Amino acid sequence: MVLCGVAITGFTVTVVCDIATRMLGHPWLWLQEFTMTFFIYGVFAGTAAATRRNDHLYLALIAESMRGAKRLAVETLARLVVLAVALCMVYYGYFNFLDGFKSFRLPSMTPIASLYAAIPICGVLVALFTIEQLVNGWRNGFEDAE
Numbered sequence: 426m427v428l429c430g431v432a433i434t435g436f437t438v439t440v441v442c443d444i445a446t447r448m449l450g451h452p453w454l455w456l457q458e459f460t461m462t463f464f465i466y467g468v469f470a471g472t473a474a475a476t477r478r479n480d481h482l483y484l485a486l487i488a489e490s491m492r493g494a495k496r497l498a499v500e501t502l503a504r505l506v507v508l509a510v511a512l513c514m515v516y517y518g519y520f521n522f523l524d525g526f527k528s529f530r531l532p533s534m535t536p537i538a539s540l541y542a543a544i545p546i547c548g549v550l551v552a553l554f555t556i557e558q559l560v561n562g563w564r565n566g567f568e569d570a571e
Contacts, residue, residue, distance in 0.1 A: 432467030514548030
């Protein structure tokens with residue numbers, strides 16, 4: 426959650442500074458790189474945080490209306506789908522990250538892989554939090570997790 430706060434604050438501050446410097450007639454072009462970085466990392470950190478807090482959208486209403494074995498099955502299935510997506514983010518995100526060393530951001534000439542790194546990192550965190558939810562749900566029941 427701290428990373429999400431840092432990202433949204435950084436995004437807001439850099440946008441304001443970008444607008445101010447452009448209005449003053451002396452734009453800082455490198456600010457756009459920072460703005461993009463804060464935005465991208467904020468989105469992916471927010472995805473992981475939403476997964477951790479179970480605030481993301483999935484078959485919640487259907488599962489909440491069930492009890493016992495049906496609830497266990499639906500909750501497990503929903504989390505296995507999220508886990509599969511997270512593993513795809515790790516796998517394909519890693520290849521995207523490696524491919525990002527072929528392109529560079531202007532004006533800093535930083536490899537675009539610095540942005541693409543957020544994808545597999547997010548996938549690892551989402552997978553970790555989903556596994557945690559599965560283990561806790563299997564041990565304590567999913568009814569208590571609401």
